[in-house]
Amino acid sequence: MNELDDVELQDNVIEMEQLMVQLGWVLHRQQTQRLKNFNLTMPQFMMLRALQRLGDSSTMSELAEAAMQVSATVTGIIDRLEERELVARRQNPADRRSYQVVLTPQGENLLALVDQVNRERIVAYLQTMPPNGRIQLLQLLNGYLAALTEGEVGDHV
């Protein structure tokens, strides 16, 4: 892209930086509080979500990358989820060093319950916006998330 010679952009950046960090923190803290009702932590929930997203035969390495964690961290999180029988480790016949981690039915039910509560919670805000605004917000957030995860924004330090 071009040089940063746009005064308006400068102003936007200053506000945006504070806003995104604050928004990220508030989302994280509130989601943490809500998940306590399900006896889940954020890392545990994100691991279940990653498992759901990747499909039912993820290795520990794949989960580590999807949840943005190192493998030693994933070991501990999966240990605790497995004790509660929300996930299970299965032998991988193709490579005896690795496991296939799967969601149990209990794990799927719990995720569905959390999803339902979260959906109901978000309706209140979306209803305050016109349909145009909702679509724009989705597009903008999608673009921002894509930019973050493709390393265009996130990996410069």
Added chain:
Amino acid sequence: MNELDDVELQDNVIEMEQLMVQLGWVLHRQQTQRLKNFNLTMPQFMMLRALQRLGDSSTMSELAEAAMQVSATVTGIIDRLEERELVARRQNPADRRSYQVVLTPQGENLLALVDQVNRERIVAYLQTMPPNGRIQLLQLLNGYLAALTEGEVGDHV
């Protein structure tokens, strides 16, 4: 507001719920990684930010509310920041039970440095958008953050 009888809204909600949680997590993890370069954790950084936002004479209680933490947690975080001389506790003459917590010059310098790096990082994404899109994104995110922190969306569970 009205009942949820809007098919379009239903579709938006399903996508939005996944998107906001994922965006919150990615922001949290990436910011955590970046802050390691400054030897700061996210809770430490958010505490410094809260202190900056509230002005230079915040009590422990005020910091706890601003950072969405309980007081015992704030004690530990401020302890570690104080050891590094990024903040300081001062006696409050008006009430000898409480402290006035202040940012030291080192603390302010560190915040300014983090801000600078974050700003540079965000420019890349904003430059890909038209000025209209940037303004809309700011307005939408501001609205969402306001809705979250005013309890209209976040405190239903």
Added chain:
DNA sequence: TATTGTTATACTCTATAACTATA
């Protein structure tokens, strides 16, 4: 040799409950 995953270690964060000092 390289890779997958675990274990050991050390530190931070987090919440609850009990406590001290002050109001």
Added chain:
DNA sequence: TATAGTTATAGAGTATAACAATA
């Protein structure tokens, strides 16, 4: 009694380094 803040405790997350088993 009530409030501000700390301490004690227990558990979870996190990263690094060393390690075992397998490729």
